[in-house]
Amino acid sequence: MATKFPDAPKIGMVSLGCPKNLVDSERILTKLRSDGYQMSPDYAGADVVLVNTCGFLDSAKEESLEAIGEAMAENGRVIVTGCMGDEADVIRAKFPQVLAVTGAHQYEQVVNAVHDASPPIPNAFVDLVPEGGLKLTPRHYSYLKISEGCNHRCSFCIIPSIRGDLVSRRIDAVLREAEKLVQAGTKELLVISQDTSAYGVDTRHDPRLWKGREVRAHMTDLARELGQLRTADDVAPWVRLHYVYPYPHVDHVIPLMADGLLTPYLDIPFQHAAPSVLKAMKRPANEAKVLDRIHKWRAICPDITIRSTFVVGFPGETEADFQYLLDWLDEAQLDRVGAFRFEPVEGAPANALPGALPEEVKEERYQRIMEKTAAISAAKLQAKIGRVLPVIIDEVGEPDEEDGSVGATARSQADAPEIDGNVFLRDVGEGRRAGDIFDVVIEDADEHDLYGAPVQD
16 A cells, blocks of 8 residues: 655745845755745645845835735735744734744744644655755846845945845855755855954954865955856856955956856946945045056956946936046946946934935936946946857747747856846757856847857857
8 A cells, every 4th residue: 555645835925135145045945844844836735935035125015015915815824934034023014914024144043933823744665855855947047146244334224234244154154055056956156244354353353174175265266266167068167256345355356257267247236436425335445546446457367247237316426427427337347237226225324414315306417427327338238249258048939930940048257147138049950958158149239238149160
């Protein structure tokens, strides 16, 4: 007689916010899966729904509350975690029936809350987790979180009050995770944290043995070691650095990019350029030196892509300050730019600053900066027409009904997933899969995306 195993409880997950939140969700689900839980793709099949919230801006909080409300309406058994978990009173006032509320990266508390709400059913035959854990991203790229928290005290940000001061992971643990991810099929590693450049500052760059040699918990050592990784096909994965503050030692990773050990891409959160605004933001006001360094980086690695984000409409920002930023962008010629209208966030010191700007001024400046950066992007992408570039496929399309040709959505080394542009490909041929990396010739471009076809042998 066949043994019938009891049905395992099922967990649904809604993950909001940044890639760091996504990594938290993956860790929570990996632990729950190892405890015997199954995953549910919808509300109806879930015994408990987890909502991993974002609380960085008021608009993000509204989105989080909407997600909690939807989960309550569709399922009713909801556990809230993430950055907005620190505002349990707000959540419970609006949704008194939520089962539990926990804060950011409180993995143990979340798992315990799930155990309380829907106890696991131990089963040695089915309690299996893939090596490397469960992933919420496609198989071919993975986020590698190297630290939690931040030592900066930017006046517009409440992240340190939510996630605390910088806590760096051990360098050998980070490298071991990266190696396992690559062995499991990851072709692109995206290094994330609140401040990647500060990695290891809290541990005094504590050295550890890795592959028989001593390696420091330092961004340059980490970058060099990640550049040694190889896939099962003996190909170097793409390694992309995010949230890099422009400390002096960042200069030392540019030659690694020029040598092909790192993806030539830096995500640097400049936030502004005008000295008076940077001072009010409590950020280093060295915009002139940064311009000099950007020019030097491009001299060493001409193909380097620099992406950044900026806040417009900050309290006290004058028209002269904003024009200074636009002129700085003309000089910097950044490849990828995102912008945010300033929003007061509860608990942020910037709320008390004088000179709050009307919403219509913020909107007008936002439109102007986006117009400026779109023009810069369009010119840079036009210059790539005719070049041969490596791309990584994210999605392969269905064969065309008339001629059977197959297209694909890919990205170049200048494009991080979900935040930058795409390379739309025609005639990729049969057998191409997500994660394939190969050379294409660029045939056309618009403001944000490229268009091309595989190089013919």
